Amino acid sequence: MASDVDKRSHWETAAASSLSVDPGNDRSDSPAPALIQGMEPGASQDEAMFVHAQSYEDLTGEVEGMEPASPGLEGQIENMEEITQDFSKLSTQLSVSSSHSDEQSREAPCECGDSPPPVIQEADGELHPQDDWYQHQKHVFVLSEAGKPVYSRYRSEEALSSTAGVMMALVSFLETEKNAIRSIHADGYTVVFVRRSPLVLVSVSHTRQSEQEIAQELLYIYYQIVSLVTLTQLHHLFQQRPSYDLRRLLSGSERITDNLLDSMDTDPSFLLASVRCLPLTSGLRDAATYCLQQAKAKSLVFSILMSAQQLVTLVRKKDQYLHPIDIHLLFNLVTSSSSFREGEAWTPVCLPKFNPSGFFHTYISYLSHKPELLLLMVSTDREDFFTVSNCKKKIMERLEKRGTWTPLKEALSNSLYDVAQVGIPELRHFLYKSKSSRLFTSPAMTAPYNTEVEQKRLVSLYQYLHGRAHCSSHPLTTIYHIGPQENILAWVTEAFELYVCFSPLGTKSSAVNGVSRLLRWIRKEEEKLFILSSSTY
Amino acid sequence: MLLGDSGVGKTCFLIQFKDGAFLSGTFLATVGIDFRNKVVTVDGLKVKLQIWDTAGQERFRSVTHAYYRDAQALLLLYDITSKTSFDNIRAWLTEVHEFAHKDVVIMLLGNKCDITSGRVVRTEDGESLAKDYGIPFMETSAKTGVNVELAFMAIAKELKQRSSSPDDRKFQIYEYIESQKKKSSCCGFL
Numbered sequence: 001m002a003s004d005v006d007k008r009s010h011w012e013t014a015a016a017s018s019l020s021v022d023p024g025n026d027r028s029d030s031p032a033p034a035l036i037q038g039m040e041p042g043a044s045q046d047e048a049m050f051v052h053a054q055s056y057e058d059l060t061g062e063v064e065g066m067e068p069a070s071p072g073l074e075g076q077i078e079n080m081e082e083i084t085q086d087f088s089k090l091s092t093q094l095s096v097s098s099s100h101s102d103e104q105s106r107e108a109p110c111e112c113g114d115s116p117p118p119v120i121q122e123a124d125g126e127l128h129p130q131d132d133w134y135q136h137q138k139h140v141f142v143l144s145e146a147g148k149p150v151y152s153r154y155r156s157e158e159a160l161s162s163t164a165g166v167m168m169a170l171v172s173f174l175e176t177e178k179n180a181i182r183s184i185h186a187d188g189y190t191v192v193f194v195r196r197s198p199l200v201l202v203s204v205s206h207t208r209q210s211e212q213e214i215a216q217e218l219l220y221i222y223y224q225i226v227s228l229v230t231l232t233q234l235h236h237l238f239q240q241r242p243s244y245d246l247r248r249l250l251s252g253s254e255r256i257t258d259n260l261l262d263s264m265d266t267d268p269s270f271l272l273a274s275v276r277c278l279p280l281t282s283g284l285r286d287a288a289t290y291c292l293q294q295a296k297a298k299s300l301v302f303s304i305l306m307s308a309q310q311l312v313t314l315v316r317k318k319d320q321y322l323h324p325i326d327i328h329l330l331f332n333l334v335t336s337s338s339s340f341r342e343g344e345a346w347t348p349v350c351l352p353k354f355n356p357s358g359f360f361h362t363y364i365s366y367l368s369h370k371p372e373l374l375l376l377m378v379s380t381d382r383e384d385f386f387t388v389s390n391c392k393k394k395i396m397e398r399l400e401k402r403g404t405w406t407p408l409k410e411a412l413s414n415s416l417y418d419v420a421q422v423g424i425p426e427l428r429h430f431l432y433k434s435k436s437s438r439l440f441t442s443p444a445m446t447a448p449y450n451t452e453v454e455q456k457r458l459v460s461l462y463q464y465l466h467g468r469a470h471c472s473s474h475p476l477t478t479i480y481h482i483g484p485q486e487n488i489l490a491w492v493t494e495a496f497e498l499y500v501c502f503s504p505l506g507t508k509s510s511a512v513n514g515v516s517r518l519l520r521w522i523r524k525e526e527e528k529l530f531i532l533s534s535s536t537y
Numbered sequence: 538m539l540l541g542d543s544g545v546g547k548t549c550f551l552i553q554f555k556d557g558a559f560l561s562g563t564f565l566a567t568v569g570i571d572f573r574n575k576v577v578t579v580d581g582l583k584v585k586l587q588i589w590d591t592a593g594q595e596r597f598r599s600v601t602h603a604y605y606r607d608a609q610a611l612l613l614l615y616d617i618t619s620k621t622s623f624d625n626i627r628a629w630l631t632e633v634h635e636f637a638h639k640d641v642v643i644m645l646l647g648n649k650c651d652i653t654s655g656r657v658v659r660t661e662d663g664e665s666l667a668k669d670y671g672i673p674f675m676e677t678s679a680k681t682g683v684n685v686e687l688a689f690m691a692i693a694k695e696l697k698q699r700s701s702s703p704d705d706r707k708f709q710i711y712e713y714i715e716s717q718k719k720k721s722s723c724c725g726f727l
Contacts, residue, residue: 248595255566345571383603
């Protein structure tokens with residue numbers, strides 16, 4: 001096992017030194033630029049455009065010691081042995097669990113066949129055995145404090161009333177003791193509770209996700225509901241009538257929430273709490289940004305160009321910052337409804353991390369369908385539709401006049417880059433997140449990850465790595481795991497998070513080598529892969 | 538501007554008019570309000586209709602209210618297979634009178650008239666309600682296209698007439714609808 005440690009320390013130095021020789025970049029003045037926040041590849045040059053977001057930041061209030069360990073600790077490890085043990089133990093654990101999760105993703109429905117799901121079936125006395133319903137991997141329920149159903153991922157809220165009663169009983173039983181229930185682990189199932197007055201969110205799942213990750217997903221659902229009605233209204237409604245049926249107000253929004261839950265299974269942006277940036281040459285991006293900047297209106301706070309869930313550019317009002325969660329909710333809103341595809345839409349949206357008490361009004365219009373290019377403009381004034389609509393006209397005119405439109409469309413139509421471009425043969429896929437800019441980049445999911453099942457599996461592996469790396473009791477900064485179908489690696493530092501997937505035939509030393517080459521490549525391409533300067537009106 | 542309860546077929550009605558197609562399949566709730574343009578020719582003159590398609594859900598009321606007062610015409614829809622949507626028409630009209638411009642053109646439309654078996658609101662009920670409020674009425678179907686074009690054309694003609702000088706106001710929306718309605722319902726039965 002000693003060799004493991006050697007390798008690992010070797011690779012850190014290798015990565016650090018390779019980065020410090022980056023020529024002609026003042027950001028590499030520091031001896032180990034990659035390890036200092038704001039110096040990593042992809043870090044913004046001036047100020048970031050997003051609010052600083054930490055993994056599980058909303059959960060840290062409840063749980064102490066959630067902060068990921070700093071790489072400083074890693075450097076001065078006193079008892080290497082402990083780590084080594086941990087590392088080897090983890091490797092075995094991981095191989096067990098990942099083969100489990102491999103099975104799970106394919107055979108999930110069968111796995112619970114022999115033993116009844118503990119929580120749900122308690123209510124089974126009155127329910128018809130809806131087998132399909134029980135087989136879903138992850139159920140999500142939202143209840144009001146009075147125990148009324150608000151949302152259920154797989155519907156049948158009415159039939160759920162007794163189950164809802166059990167859930168509420170569990171929550172209130174512990175609350176009378178001035179305690180709070182966080183999760184129940186039984187029989188391969190994880191039941192996670194998140195309490196955000198006046199709502200209670202519950203997830204019943206059998207995945208390999210950590211409790212914290214599931215809780216984070218539940219918080220997304222909570223924010224999704226807040227974004228539809230605002231927190232002020234939510235409190236007001238339930239204060240006036242604790243038995244209020246919130247479904248009445250949320251009617252028609254189920255698809256938005258469903259879509260959010262589905263995306264969280266396939267899109268790693270939620271996991272990383274960061275925004276995926278569309279690769280674009282900096283000249284073209286600057287030109288597009290300029291067009292957004294020029295079309296300003298008094299009430300505009302943010303203008304955003306997005307394409308296929310990726311950020312093209314963002315212009316913001318001075319001193320106003322968007323939170324990655326809010327931008328995810330905006331992206332989710334527009335992708336979950338095809339009714340935005342034609343015409344121009346104007347809709348109230350609350351951005352819960354920006355201001356949970358009020359609505360913004362968002363202008364949504366597609367500039368182009370193939371390739372997809374979508375313009376979002378967030379305004380403070382409900383009555384400003386025509387002003388904002390006029391801004392869109394100006395943006396389009398300017399894009400065309402300045403000759404940006406055609407090259408932009410061309411660039412968008414092949415925006416996904418192939419992992420082969422990096423030039424590391426064993427490399428299959430990676431996620432690289434710059435912590436200071438809250439942006440991340442990742443190549444297209446190419447074969448063998450080109451089917452939905454495989455994509456989900458890869459994301460679940462990343463979820464697993466992320467969960468281990470950010471685990472509250474044993475945070476890890478480096479994880480290398482040899483699996484039957486791929487070898488995966490995670491490296492979390494103060495400045496960046498890197499999750500890499502290698503071919504199963506590679507060795508650990510080739511992986512270590514690959515990581516430092518990958519980081520060098522990202523540094524070289526950072527102007528294209530990231531948005532390095534944030535623009536204001 | 539299209540108004541009415543959630544699910545009465547406002548978006549489908551607009552799509553039928555704009556693209557001549559029927560959106561079948563799942564119910565797509567409109568989010569907020571949706572703005573579209575269509576140019577029609579009325580008596581040789583091109584008229585640009587700017588159409589607001591609104592969300593029927595309660596939580597979007599505040600946005601729709603904000604755009605009432607600039608609207609020159611309101612198409613108020615109910616679903617002939619839903620009693621609630623018909624009963625709510627009175628509430629909608631109260632809102633309209635509160636927020637909209639005084640001389641806004643209002644038209645009442647009973648949508649989904651292609652459905653015969655599930656009908657719960659009789660044609661006469663719609664007619665008498667429209668009479669109470671002094672607004673024109675017709676039954677439409679976004680699915681088959683019955684009276685969809687007519688509704689918008691009647692509005693377009695009325696608006697064009699209002700913008701011209703008061704002396705040559707010859708156009709009567711009621712007469713126009715009555716004369717055209719018969720024709721289209723004949724066609725509908727053929």
